[in-house]
Amino acid sequence: MVNVFSILTPLLHVLMSLAGVRRQTVEIEPGTAMNFWVPNETIKTNKDHSQKKQKLNKPVVVLVHGFAVDGILTWFFQVLALTGKYAVYVPDLLFFGGSVTTSAERSSAFQAECLAKGLRKLGVERCTLVGFSLGGMVGFKMAKFYPDLVESMVVSGSVVEFTQSVSDALLKNIGFSRWSDYLMPDSAEGVKVLLSIASHKLPWLPDFFFRDFLQVMFSNRKERAELLEALVISDKDSTIPKYTQRIHLLWGENDKIFNLEVAHNLKERLGRETTLQYIEKAGHLSPLERPCMYNRHLKKILASLMADGEQ
Ligand SMILES: *[C@@H]1O[C@H](CO)[C@@H](O)[C@H](O)[C@H]1NC(C)=O
Numbered sequence: 001m002v003n004v005f006s007i008l009t010p011l012l013h014v015l016m017s018l019a020g021v022r023r024q025t026v027e028i029e030p031g032t033a034m035n036f037w038v039p040n041e042t043i044k045t046n047k048d049h050s051q052k053k054q055k056l057n058k059p060v061v062v063l064v065h066g067f068a069v070d071g072i073l074t075w076f077f078q079v080l081a082l083t084g085k086y087a088v089y090v091p092d093l094l095f096f097g098g099s100v101t102t103s104a105e106r107s108s109a110f111q112a113e114c115l116a117k118g119l120r121k122l123g124v125e126r127c128t129l130v131g132f133s134l135g136g137m138v139g140f141k142m143a144k145f146y147p148d149l150v151e152s153m154v155v156s157g158s159v160v161e162f163t164q165s166v167s168d169a170l171l172k173n174i175g176f177s178r179w180s181d182y183l184m185p186d187s188a189e190g191v192k193v194l195l196s197i198a199s200h201k202l203p204w205l206p207d208f209f210f211r212d213f214l215q216v217m218f219s220n221r222k223e224r225a226e227l228l229e230a231l232v233i234s235d236k237d238s239t240i241p242k243y244t245q246r247i248h249l250l251w252g253e254n255d256k257i258f259n260l261e262v263a264h265n266l267k268e269r270l271g272r273e274t275t276l277q278y279i280e281k282a283g284h285l286s287p288l289e290r291p292c293m294y295n296r297h298l299k300k301i302l303a304s305l306m307a308d309g310e311q
Contacts, residue, residue: 003212012076019083021090026118031102034118037072037079037090042123058087059306060124064115065090066133066157067183067224068194069217070097074132077291078298086302089124091115093138095220095227106223106230108134112141116149128305130154130298132287133258137162137231144241152246152305154298157258157284159266160240167232170257179228184221188214200254200283240269246308248301250294252286253278277301 013023021037028034039058061082065074071090072079082088092099093111103110115138119127129150131139136158143150159166167179174197176182185191188210195210196202218224247270251263260278267276277297282290 001208003215004209005212005216012072016072016076016079019080021079021083021088024122025098026121028101028114028117028121032094032100032114034094034099034114035071035092035097036118036122037088038122039083039087039089042087058085059302059309060089060127061086061302062089062091062115062119062124062127062129064129064131064135064139065093065096066135067228068198072097074135074287078130078287078295081291081295081299082302085299089119089122089127091118093134095223100220106226108138108231109141109145111138112145116142116146119149125149126151128152128154128302130156131158132156133158133284134227134231140243143243143245143247147244150245151309152248153243154248154250154301155266156250156286156294157252157255159258159262160269161233161238162231163235163238164232165235166262170259170262173259174257179231180225183228184218184224185214190214191217195285197256198284199289200252200281243270246305247274248305249274249276250286250297250301251276251278252282252284252289253280254282255284255286257284 016037020040022040022043024036024038024043026034026036063071063075063078065071071092075090079088079090094101094114127150129139129142131153136155139153139155140160143153171177171179174182182194185194188207191210191213249263249267263276267274279286279290279293279297282293287294
């Protein structure tokens with residue numbers, strides 16, 4: 001039987017091109033290439049050599065995905081909602097969605113460096129970064145290293161630093177001993193558990209969905225396991241930098257992985273300027289589970305950031 005994603009994926013790509021974003025591969029450095037979905041008007045065609053770097057009048061929003069699925073599968077609802085007002089860029093982090101590296105580096109700082117280089121090559125000078133889960137962790141690194149590039153952030157279901165004690169506590173909550181066991185299942189049943197824990201209430205899906213998901217979503221297992229290992233740092237190395245950016249937290253109220261306690265602690269540690277908003281009846285996967293609500297909040301936050309930026 002045909003894998004359901006071999007039908008869904010091309011459909012999604014058509015939908016994205018109608019929304020005005022196209023996929024482009026950017027060589028970050030020899031041996032490292034990242035996929036980006038970029039506004040179609042930035043892609044240079046043979047006809048307009050003359051314009052070296054096409055400037056967009058719209059403010060730039062970069063949507064960074066989490067572990068398990070690639071950029072466009074995580075964010076397609078948001079792309080559809082945002083392309084009218086914003087220049088939307090959706091990268092695939094290394095070892096997801098066709099982004100690869102021959103480097104042995106696995107840290108989120110390296111992901112952040114590659115992402116920043118890629119965006120610069122695409123002509124992005126300033127952006128608001130929306131980071132979900134792993135994407136939030138990479139985003140926090142990017143905000144720290146490249147404050148001129150990352151103007152502001154919206155973060156969902158994530159932390160600045162994934163310390164051993166936080167990691168242990170969260171794993172215990174979901175009943176696993178290793179992140180790779182949870183995030184990289186090897187059976188359809190495991191996929192079901194993965195998605196059930198990640199959502200507030202998983203809608204009914206046929207068994208073949210989980211089987212097909214298993215078949216296509218878990219490439220680069222070895223490298224992804226290494227990414228997970230590199231993510232957890234010892235408690236004594238933990239420091240939360242002072243961010244100059246405006247940071248908004250947008251959280252699934254029923255997030256069972258990065259629960260509300262995590263969200264509150266993060267807000268405390270980031271300081272008074274940081275806001276925290278919840279999406280009711282949404283779990284960790286809030287951008288996908290309650291896209292309309294998520295988008296409504298996100299649009300408001302982005303509008304407020306843009307208004308501040310103009311002053
Ligand atoms: C970009 O996509 C939009 C929406 O589909 C379309 O109207 C526009 O013509 C496209 N622009 C280019 C340069 O392809």
